[in-house]
Amino acid sequence: MNERKWKQLFAVVRKEAAPAPSEDLAANVLRAIRTGRSAEKPETLSIFDQLNLLFPRLAWTAAAIIAFSVAADWGLTAAGVPDVGDGVSQISAQWFLPPNEF
């Protein structure tokens, strides 16, 4: 394409007028703004939504408790303190399986 045609093409396009905005444009913009504002209000979350939001924290907390318990049990066993299993056996022997009195 030569320079003359290039210039002619742009000159014609430049003259093209934009369509006129509709009379409702301002009202539509205000409506969209208001709708946007109401959508930004905090919604009431269901118990499941709240659990979903909390899930990562709950999962990490649970993992930390498990890790702490395992470490504590391992530490206490190493120190010679009776572990939970021993305690349970002792309780069941004393309370649930008392010596035969007859």
Place this chain on the structure above:
Amino acid sequence: MNDDAELLERIRNGAPDDFAEVVRRHQSRVFAILHRYERDAHKIEDLAQETFVKAWRALEQFDGRAPFEHWLSRIAVRVALDHLRKEKRRQNEIGLPELGEDALDWLRRDDEKDELDGRAAAEILDLALRALSPADRVVITMQEIEGRSVKEISAVTGTSGVAVRVRAMRARAKLKRALEKLVKL
């Protein structure tokens, strides 16, 4: 422009309905910008609405150092750029439209007296501009159609003057090649 400052101050102080006046004052300018990137009047209306809603949301960031109209123009160009990116993806899926007879005739002839009407010119340019990236298209449109300076384009697009010059040069070459391809159709 002082009127704009007063109006914006009123809006910031709790009169959001006055934003309708901002829309009325600047809608023609916003339409004129968007019209360069989209020919469908309904789509232009939607894009103009999007421009004003974005301006509303970012109103706190307007510091008044530049005229409000310049700030709003920048938002309109960004909206147009996003629109072009979406359209580009869509066009890749549906293919290119065909040129009308008037447009093809004008492209093939090399007669100085050959007239070109606005619709055919827009058709040709629209098709050729599809060969450009959205960012290239914005730069060439602002330079060749809107007649803006490198400094103005740089301010609107947020890129350096050198980057604008380089992009404009490449875009011009790409557009020429695209137009030459159309001549061979």
